Amino acid sequence: MLDLLERELIPPTPPVYGLLFEHALGVSQVTSAVVDGAMRQSERTGRPLGQVLLEAVPGTGASAASLRLAEEPAVQLDRLGTSIDAASTSAGGHREALLATQRALRDPAGSRGTLRDVVRSAAAQHDTLIRAKGLLRSALAAARAELAATREQLAQAARDSQLDPVTGLPNRLGAEDVLLSTVDEAHKGGDGFTLVLVDIDRFKVLNDTYGHQAGDCLLREVGRALTSSVRSGEKVFRIGGDEYAAIVHDTHGAKLEGTAERLRRSVADIDLARCMGDAVVGNVTVSLGLAVFRASDSFTSLFERADSALYRAKHAGRNRWMVAD
The missing domain is CATH 3.30.70.270 (Reverse transcriptase/Diguanylate cyclase domain)
Known part of the structure; x- marks a missing residue:
């Protein structure tokens, strides 16, 4: 996400971060539709994604105040908080790390360096969650396969218990x-x-x-x-x-x-x-x-x-x- 902010000249403001965070986690179909549309328009026109995104979403403008991470409207932070809550619920076990991200974004004294650290930390946490999710899926798949094999063995044992071993006829x-x-x-x-x-x-x-x-x-x-x-x-x-x-x-x-x-x-x-x-x-x-x-x-x-x-x-x-x- 940090590379995207720098490459596309997108101001790293809380509203922008919240918008991209929601899109990355897939917690809002509306947000994802807006970001996807902006990406397609940027590809068609050759204009920087940041410029297209700033025009598409009110409240994400790159004013001098936003570049200094001045306080943003509470409603923007609340929306980000809701996204964090949703991510925490689905991730299971990383709520504190996500809340720390939210607190850092609320700090009006923050700087671009602070946001850089926050983004990197959140990205690392996100990668950890993805890996954990993959391991969980693998474990569940293995458990399902073992359960299916056990069921088949039990079914075969039940069939064998009703067969005469000498003639192969039902006993x-x-x-x-x-x-x-x-x-x-x-x-x-x-x-x-x-x-x-x-x-x-x-x-x-x-x-x-x-x-x-x-x-x-x-x-x-x-x-x-x-x-x-x-x-x-x-x-x-x-x-x-x-x-x-x-x-x-x-x-x-x-x-x-x-x-x-x-x-x-x-x-x-x-x-x-x-x-x-x-x-x-x-x-x-x-x-x-x-x-x-x-x-x-x-x-x-x-x-x-x-x-x-x-x-x-x-x-x-x-x-x-x-x-x-």
């Missing part, structure tokens, strides 16, 4: 969340559905005979077979050691029977040699229990009915499906 927790919301929607008039529970027949024997690695391979193969057999919008879950669940759209008649048979046969078609070795002959089978949603069903009662149907399928000889009453 029992995920199945319960989906089934609860599906039951709630059905109670509100949504579409009906059927809960299917699937259990691998004699899985423990296979797992104990061929090892856990072969057993995990078979669990993945069954998961893929069931998933490939359901339609868009239908879901498959692994809810236990050798147990799966599915939510399907069909609810009665031949369509429901066709869905149950399609699920059973998809597992029967698995080539055991892929998991147990070429010496293994035969296939793996599953038993299924189906429960069609009823208006009187809760999450618990629906699950219990499907489980009861699965139990009956097991005791009827396995490798079959049963529909709950």
